C-alpha cells in the first residue's frame with residue numbers, strides 16, 4: 001500500500017503530494033488524515049497523508065517508506081483533508097498551511113506517546129478472550145508504560161490488536177503533552193475545615209482590622225477555597241490583609257495546580273428550552289425541517305438585538321442532537337464571554353467543548369481531544385473551531401456573522417463563514433448566519449436581485465421584534481460641535497452627563513463605548529506639529545499609560561515618552577486623543593465616588609480578566625462599564641439602562657470602503673445592550689458628523705434604510721457585494737526594486753487576463769468589465785518592519801478564474817522572491833485594507 005503525503009515545507013515546489021510506501025507494520029495505522037514522519041531529501045519531515053492507494057506509478061524500489069506515524073488516531077478526518085485542499089485553492093495558500101491550521105498547536109510540538117494499561121477496566125479484563133495476546137498485555141503491565149514505537153518493534157504483528165485495545169479503553173495513551181506544558185499554579189486561600197473557628201476568630205480581631213474581618217466573613221459565607229487574586233478583586237482588599245491572617249494560622253495560603261479545563265469546577269445551572277415567541281417559532285420551523293431532512297441550506301437569521309436569537313440557536317442544536325448529529329457554534333473571539341458559554345453549557349452540559357484563544361495550549365488540546373474522541377457533540381468557539389474534527393455534522397451556527405474577525409489575517413487567510421458554508425455543503429449540514437446587522441455580502445446573497453426569492457442561495461429569516469414586546473431603546477444623537485459652541489469642552493455632552501447622573505441616582509448601570517481605533521493616543525508637539533513615528537514602520541507610535549512608553553502596534557518597537565520635541569526642542573509635546581484611561585479619569589472627576597470598570601487591551605491581557613470584569617459588573621460592583629469594542633457585543637445585563645458612545649466618528653474616518661458598515665454595526669450592537677429586560681433603556685451617540693447615513697439609520701434602528709444607501713454606494717463604486725476583491729501586497733526593503741516589481745506584477749496579470757479573454761476595465765468601454773486592476777500604489781501603511789509595501793487591488797465579477805491568474809502571476813515571481821527576499825502576500829476577500 002502507498003500513501004500520498006503533503007510534507008511540511010510551505011513552498012511552491014513542495015506544494016503537491018509525494019508518494020511513500022506504507023510499511024507492513026504501519027498498515028493498521030496510516031489512514032487519510034494521519035500525521036507521519038517521512039524522509040525528504042536529507043531531512044526527516046512531518047507530513048499529512050491525503051490519500052491511501054494500492055498501485056504507484058513510480059518504480060517501487062524508488063519509493064521511500066513512511067518512517068512512522070505521529071498519532072495513534074489520525075488528527076484529521078478525510079473530510080477535513082479535502083477541505084484543506086479547497087482552502088488552498090480558494091485562498092491561494094500552500095496546502096500544508098491549510099492542513100496545519102486545522103490541528104491544535106500542542107500537537108505540533110514533538111512528544112512521545114506512552115501507552116499503559118488502564119486501571120479502570122480491571123473488572124472487565126477477564127472478558128478479554130484473546131489468550132494469544134497475553135504476552136503483549138503482560139509486557140505492558142510489566143513495564144508500566146511503554147512507547148508506541150517500542151511496542152510495535154517487539155510485537156510487529158499485533159498492530160490491529162493494539163488498536164483494538166486503545167479503542168476499547170483497556171490501553172490508554174498517557175498525555176505526555178500535558179506534562180510538558182508548564183503546570184499552572186495559583187496562590188489560593190483555604191478556610192479551615194471547621195468553619196466555626198472563623199466566627200470566634202472574627203471576634204478576637206480589633207475593630208481596626210476591618211479588612212481581615214471582611215475576609216473571614218466572606219470565607220465563612222462561602223466556605224470554599226478561593227484564589228488570592230479573585231478574593232482581592234471581589235472584596236477590594238490588599239494581599240497584606242490575607243497574609244496576616246495566614247501568618248496567624250487562621251487560614252491557609254498555598255499554591256495549587258489548576259486543572260486545565262477552565263470550566264471543570266464550575267457548575268452550570270441546567271436550563272430548559274423556553275417557550276418560543278411567535279417570531280422565534282416561525283424562524284425555527286424551516287431550520288428544524290432542514291436539519292431533520294439532513295439538507296444543506298444556509299439561513300440568514302436577521303434578528304434585532306434582544307430578539308432571542310440565542311434561544312433559536314439552542315433549540316436548533318437540540319434538534320440536531322436528536323438526530324444524533326453534531327453542531328458547531330462560532331462566535332467572535334471577544335464575545336465568547338463566560339455568559340455566552342454558560343448559555344450553551346447550561347443547556348447541553350458535558351456535551352459541549354469550548355475553544356478559544358485565551359485557553360492555554362494544553363487546555364485547547366484537551367478540548368480538542370474531547371471532540372476527536374467523540375466525548376462531546378457541540379463545540380462553541382472562535383474562528384478556528386470551524387475545523388472541529390466532527391464527522392456527523394448537522395449544523396453550523398455563526399453568530400454575529402458580520403464580524404471582521406472571522407477572517408484570518410495571516411495565511412491561510414480564510415473566512416470562517418465561507419469555510420463553514422463549504423464544510424456544511426460537503427456534509428449536508430445546515431448553516432445559520434445570525435446577526436442584528438448582517439454583512440452586505442450575506443444579505444445580498446439572501447435577497448438575490450433585491451427581491452426575496454426562492455432560488456437565492458441563502459434563506460432570509462427575520463425577527464423584527466424584541467422578546468416580549470420590549471421596545472428598542474430611543475437613541476439621541478448629540479452634535480458635539482454644538483456642545484463646543486455652547487461652551488462645553490468636556491468629552492461628555494450635557495445630555496449624556498445628565499443621563500449618567502440619573503443612573504447613579506437610580507442605581508442602574510451604564511455602558512460607555514470608546515472605539516479602540518479611535519483612541520490612537522499618538523504624541524504630538526503642540527508648537528511645531530511633530531508627531532513621533534516608528535523608525536521601522538510608517539505609523540505613529542501609541543502612548544501607553546501604564547508603562548509610560550511609546551509603542552509601535554506593528555513591530556513592537558518601544559521608546560520612552562519624550563520630554564521635549566525631538567524636532568524643535570519645545571516642551572509642549574504631549575499625547576493626544578481620548579483614551580479609555582482619560583475617560584475614566586474624567587468620570588471620576590465629574591462624579592466623585594463613581595465605580596468604573598475599564599475594559600481595554602491594557603486591562604484584559606491577563607488570562608481570565610475579561611471574565612472577572614464582566615462578573616464584577618454583573619454582580620453590580622460597578623456603575624459604569626467603560627471599554628472598547630469588547631463591551632459592545634453579546635452582553636445581556638438586566639440593569640443596564642444607559643448606553644453612551646463617546647465618539648461615533650472614529651471608525652468612519654478610516655480609509656476603508658466598509659467604514660460606514662462598521663460604524664452602523666458597532667452602534668447598533670452597543671445600542672442593543674440597553675433595556676433588554678424589564679427596565680427601559682436609552683442611548684446617547686456623540687458625534688461630529690450627525691448627518692451621516694450610518695449614524696442616522698443606527699439611531700432609528702433601521703437596517704433597511706442603511707442597507708439601501710450602502711448597497712447603492714457599493715454598486716456605484718464597484719465594491720462587494722457586487723464585485724469581489726483580491727488584495728495583493730508586495731514588500732521589500734528597497735523601494736526602487738519594489739516599485740519596479742509591483743509594476744511588472746500588474747503587467748503580468750494584465751497579460752494573463754488578456755490571454756484568458758477576460759474583459760478588463762478601460763474607462764470607456766461599452767462592455768461590462770469583468771476585471772479592474774487598481775494600482776500598484778503604496779499601501780495605506782507604506783512601511784512595516786523596515787519593509788516598504790505596495791499593493792494592487794483586483795476587483796472582479798464571477799469566480800475562480802481570477803484567482804487562477806493571481807496564482808500564475810505570483811508563481812512567475814517565485815524565484816525573485818527567494819533570491820531577493822521579496823514578499824508577495826495575497827488576500828482573497830480582504831477585510832482589512834492596510
Ligand SMILES: Nc1ncnc2c1ncn2[C@@H]1O[C@H](COP(=O)(O)OP(=O)(O)OP(=O)(O)O)[C@@H](O)[C@H]1O
Pocket residue numbers: 274275276277280303304305306307308309310311435436467634635636672676
Ligand atoms: N422565548 C423566550 N421567552 C422569554 N425570554 C426569552 C425568550 N427568548 C429569549 N429570551 C430572553 O430574551 C433576552 C434576549 O435574548 P438573546 O440574548 O438571545 O437575544 P439576541 O437576539 O441574541 O440578542 P443580541 O444580538 O443582542 O445578542 C435574553 O435574556 C433571553 O433569555
Ligand SMILES: [Zn+2]
Pocket residue numbers: 525526527528529530565566567568569570
Ligand atoms: Zn516641536
Ligand SMILES: [Zn+2]
Pocket residue numbers: 534535536537552553554555556557785
Ligand atoms: Zn514599528
